[in-house]
Amino acid sequence: MQKTFTIKTLGQCGFDNPRKHGAISDEYIPVYVSEEFMKACGNASENDAATLYFQEAGPREKIFFEPEKTKVAIVTCGGLCPGLNDVIRSIVMELWHGYGVRDIIGIPYGLEGFIPKKYGHKLIELTPDVVSTIYMLGGTILGSSRGAQNFDEIADFLNEKGINLLFVLGGDGTMKAAKAISTAVKEHGLTLSVIGIPKTIDNDINFVEQSFGFATAVDEATKAIAAAHTEAVGMNNGIGIVKLMGRESGFIAAHAAVSLSLVNFVLIPEVRFALHGEGGLLPALEERLAKRHHAVIVVAEGAGQYLMQETGQKDSSGNIILQDIGGYLQKEIKAYFREKDFPVVIKYIDPSYMVRAVPANAHDRVYCGFLGRLAVDAGMSGKTEMVVSKLMGRFVHLPFELVTKQRRKLDIASHYWHSVLAATGQGHLKGML
Amino acid sequence: MQKTFTIKTLGQCGFDNPRKHGAISDEYIPVYVSEEFMKACGNASENDAATLYFQEAGPREKIFFEPEKTKVAIVTCGGLCPGLNDVIRSIVMELWHGYGVRDIIGIPYGLEGFIPKKYGHKLIELTPDVVSTIYMLGGTILGSSRGAQNFDEIADFLNEKGINLLFVLGGDGTMKAAKAISTAVKEHGLTLSVIGIPKTIDNDINFVEQSFGFATAVDEATKAIAAAHTEAVGMNNGIGIVKLMGRESGFIAAHAAVSLSLVNFVLIPEVRFALHGEGGLLPALEERLAKRHHAVIVVAEGAGQYLMQETGQKDSSGNIILQDIGGYLQKEIKAYFREKDFPVVIKYIDPSYMVRAVPANAHDRVYCGFLGRLAVDAGMSGKTEMVVSKLMGRFVHLPFELVTKQRRKLDIASHYWHSVLAATGQGHLKGML
Amino acid sequence: MQKTFTIKTLGQCGFDNPRKHGAISDEYIPVYVSEEFMKACGNASENDAATLYFQEAGPREKIFFEPEKTKVAIVTCGGLCPGLNDVIRSIVMELWHGYGVRDIIGIPYGLEGFIPKKYGHKLIELTPDVVSTIYMLGGTILGSSRGAQNFDEIADFLNEKGINLLFVLGGDGTMKAAKAISTAVKEHGLTLSVIGIPKTIDNDINFVEQSFGFATAVDEATKAIAAAHTEAVGMNNGIGIVKLMGRESGFIAAHAAVSLSLVNFVLIPEVRFALHGEGGLLPALEERLAKRHHAVIVVAEGAGQYLMQETGQKDSSGNIILQDIGGYLQKEIKAYFREKDFPVVIKYIDPSYMVRAVPANAHDRVYCGFLGRLAVDAGMSGKTEMVVSKLMGRFVHLPFELVTKQRRKLDIASHYWHSVLAATGQGHLKGML
């Protein structure tokens, strides 16, 4: 299969680019995408390996916006993720030092910040001095919020402030909102470039191989696993349970488990598993304890939801509020072994915000630096309704439609997942293969 | 007040000490103990400052046991604590290299390990090779367990194995068990030195100013607080709650709060607080949010138990199973602000085992090294039913009776607690002063 | 350009693979390689973007070696690098648990270990128990050495021990040695698979986009940069100099500089720079100090060698012993400003072994796990004289010839290097563009 993903542009680029060195063209370059990746992303009608054509990211010879007249806004939405401040910093530094833009504002507390009349949040002026050391801080200096706002009111605000270029950091819901803002603004007659930087601690954005912050989150997650292992071996028949992020995709759980090879069972949303019966978790756990006297279970928060009674409650972003699978497992394991008169000691760790509220590690700082700089290159050259992504080793432009099409999942037929199963030794569990 | 705390000894020391350099005498040295410390420890009938006389720790000129004939056992009991492996390592290294002892066994899984007939755990031979790199591991390589065992059976085991010197690492309950073992063994006619190394993540052992692992635990606890702060400032009216160890004493909560000055409310078992009404937590929290739009609460697990319905359930060590004050606060705060139509975002972190299952930091490694070496010095010179403690800057011998008399608590009239209140600014809360 | 890189095989695969799930074929898959990458690797006669065909890494349906009769050896050569133990662990675990191989030996101290008659080093038996926790240790549990040994003697040893499968971890010199061993062994009539796992702290192996340990080394290098920055701002006109690894390639220096955006000058071997005159480092440094009163310089160890008198001395691996460019810069900067009566304070940090002797971070642990497992898959299926590499997001087999053809260098015409220059602001330095 072959396909070209074209990127929208606001118009003719008439200004010289001060970032002249290393400028590249708008050419679309081929990217081989494996069957495995295509399945995970599910974009194509067929699931075959494909050659897809994307625009390469980077500075262009000519730019659309005149730097000294350009007004820029940055907003961060949804849950925290390591690297948000690094992206903000990189955008501001590149706009200021690379392009000479001097008018940059931070929108406070996510989409709420676009509606000061309702929420009263104060805009944040962004300069190199303001952002120079924020890489030391977790979270976002702009603040964030969940949930949608009225797009017409947002368009009014952008119009009133004369914003030309908007950077939106957020998940797939936020990318849909960014698209809606772009549409609403066009109806108001404003010329606005909207560039997204996809953010997801779950690493589940479509066509983004590894989202920023993921490497850091895995680093932190392994600390919880190490603690669970220490507790498990510290008691006879000790069982350590660690619940990690992953609403619909088990990437953090799988990656952290394979990083610190101390995990015996990884449970992810992509794989249905049973507790009881042949190939069930509980008999397998019993077998493991009988042989080795300790066990570590890593469970993604979205795994095994069908085992528990659903409440149907949703949070302000419209996401279903998940049942606590970690607590549920703890209870079921306790009951199972009590009935068998098999004494076990269970230690449950939910590191939760400790995984996502830390500053980014060196790898993610480098990555966020590139994402921010390349987003500025794209925006200043008048591209819009797109994000920057690293795909098969190269930075490319992706249209909003592609990244919001669906959430990326771990392909359980992949060599990757087989490696995880090999590392944990849980291949005999029902449904795992 | 003046008082001398005499240490029991098994008899005349007849052998030359190979650790000849720097040997010290059995002399009792004076230690000034402040009113504040006396109150916290509650030993004296009066609570005045006092001059107490203790034996100084260290090697003696002559020793009681002949090294090449000495048989030693080490056991670790109760919950994990950073530094257990460092103490084990230090004891083994000092026995082996310092004194020439060659027969050292590790008792597996706490007191259970003394009763192989019942539990079937295998003894662990301890040599320098076995322990040389265990400082990199959290927990205890010997394993641990909770709860008591039959002391006569333990005495039988010790008799049968011909153990002369027993090192017991554990909390105040374990120190009482160590005393009981010593008593039972005497009735069996065995000459056994029992030396305790008090272990408590809560830092609540009587007459032990700072227990090993405490510095490490505070290090780790501050990471949870930093995450809570990042989450709190990341959302408008964000509230971060961190639950830390501390069943009856709030030392970790207080110390971590004052270390990372990002905490607005510290709630500890020693201080009763109200949720509602004047001086209550909830109105104070509301005031804080109105002014600063974010807040961080640190709560010790044993705080505010009287606010919740008690179940009376106990764990296998006989400790009451505490109600989850963190979850309770989360629920009550949510209800309070929902009623006021004041939107808040609550993030609750329970770092739990991540605080105590880590390897010790440099400070604790040094400290554990001294505790282990000095415990060996004491044991080899025939002292018994005692522990080593650092008191007012000096290592001394304490009789079991002193450390098990009561649990040490944070003195809320102290300058220390006032400093915590000053750092958090919660001095206006009811009952805090 | 199109080209296929075929992989040698020992013969027909006749045994069922116990790692049956997710098996893949020997098919050669296309990999688009950019102009930038081709230039850096310099393989093609033309420097154009190219489509290269490689065999994909992974388990095969059938294997060449019968597991229970297979004898395996692992050797680590050259300087230390984070992740060596993770690769060793992964190879042993996969051989044992994945394939059922039980006869695995570690060759001690690099190539020396193959010649016990001369060096007397003892072979190391490798089992899951031996390797289970070695991920916590930096370095290599096998030990290493520099320099070549007699290949006939090595072949004799392998013959005598009946080794079927040899894993060689080392740099490009070591990969050449591995090829020579393979050749020598064939002359002895032995059927031996030789699989390399390329190791280089400098990240300069041809056709290996990012070598294992690199992410960890960058993590550590940023700590030295942070210290240099703190020292520089701590004094008026403070200058922090950090010397990092990078004999012929400046990857660590560039990456660490762009990660922690506190660096003003990055000096790498790929770029000639002048000290004096227009566009020289010293006047640029003076300008920076006049404006901001502090500066941080990161210099790769191989940079600016032409500025100093060469000695021509070589180490036992045959590498030229580099002159100390860090110390040289310190001296020259001191002299320059003293002459100008411009008081400066210089702080020079050479973190050296602290960058490479640490345990791998989570990212590298995952990566090393895959490299080890996939190397076992390749070896067991009878491939030989090859390495596993991650290229444009996919794991593939590379023949030895490709990886040893030349050392990979940072392409200074690349967007990457331009980004580094943009981040540091040193674009005006002579020769940097």
Place this chain on the structure above:
Amino acid sequence: MQKTFTIKTLGQCGFDNPRKHGAISDEYIPVYVSEEFMKACGNASENDAATLYFQEAGPREKIFFEPEKTKVAIVTCGGLCPGLNDVIRSIVMELWHGYGVRDIIGIPYGLEGFIPKKYGHKLIELTPDVVSTIYMLGGTILGSSRGAQNFDEIADFLNEKGINLLFVLGGDGTMKAAKAISTAVKEHGLTLSVIGIPKTIDNDINFVEQSFGFATAVDEATKAIAAAHTEAVGMNNGIGIVKLMGRESGFIAAHAAVSLSLVNFVLIPEVRFALHGEGGLLPALEERLAKRHHAVIVVAEGAGQYLMQETGQKDSSGNIILQDIGGYLQKEIKAYFREKDFPVVIKYIDPSYMVRAVPANAHDRVYCGFLGRLAVDAGMSGKTEMVVSKLMGRFVHLPFELVTKQRRKLDIASHYWHSVLAATGQGHLKGML
């Protein structure tokens, strides 16, 4: 011996203290000081254990300065040390929130900052907002410098600005300067309280048991030792050498060595050692290598200076510029073994600024918080020419004279040093005992 150390005061305290809770009196309390400590500090004519009387630190009922009229200055001098920013933060927070002082300035770049006419540095206004997150930064936000300035000019500056209360952070040289400033100011008729907070990475301030930043420095130093050990075991007959801080006192070297029990030789300034001959370092090293094939040496920068040719050069603080003992050892070890045709591999690590330029750990943050708060208590109550120190577990006031009397050294007859020797096993080295 008994002695009281009286503290100077500016006069009658006439204002109510807003920090009313927990106020304490000016009473002098007894502190037992051991023979060991007395020898190390060398204050007494006799070296016996002593009872010394000090004023206890803490808030007083009444204060000397009227908060709203009080002008405060803070200055940091000499080399960097972890915790400087924590002390600055604590002083500012306590002045502002505890006492209501609003006029606080930071003196830039040490004593230079008092003479803006000459140096042109700009004063720094200090408020809670400015200092709230500086605990994340190493170094000092005020900047520092070495060397003395004209005390009359400093007094003029303080007079002109109307400063009432001056906090001076620095080493023993700085404490002498603080005393001189106090004297000069009195001659100018100004009422000024001068409070010192002793800072020394070497932990060698007289009568300060453990200076702030020391625990952090030991943490960092152990990382260098771990790297040296990894390198040493990584090669046959590998020798790792680590040079640590310690001009005249070997506290960091000794403490780090005993913390990470991987060190075989610790060389400190307090102990003369020989390279050659019986009991010399080189034969002992040879013996160690013959037995274990690797060795780690930790050397304090001030050790073995008599072995090298002295240059007599001094830095701007008047300290002798030390010869590089680490490089010297490397050279001598190389020569020794080359002559013996005994192949060794030497890895030399000088972590230098990486040890002192890091942010403080949790322990030091707590400690610095107390030092800052108690210094404010002392200053506001009109004490002067004094520092706060923690002595035998209690915070007390020490007069300048006591802390500047001499540098504290490690007592090599102490139990502590014997423990270090026991841990390293170097007791047989000439001069070590």
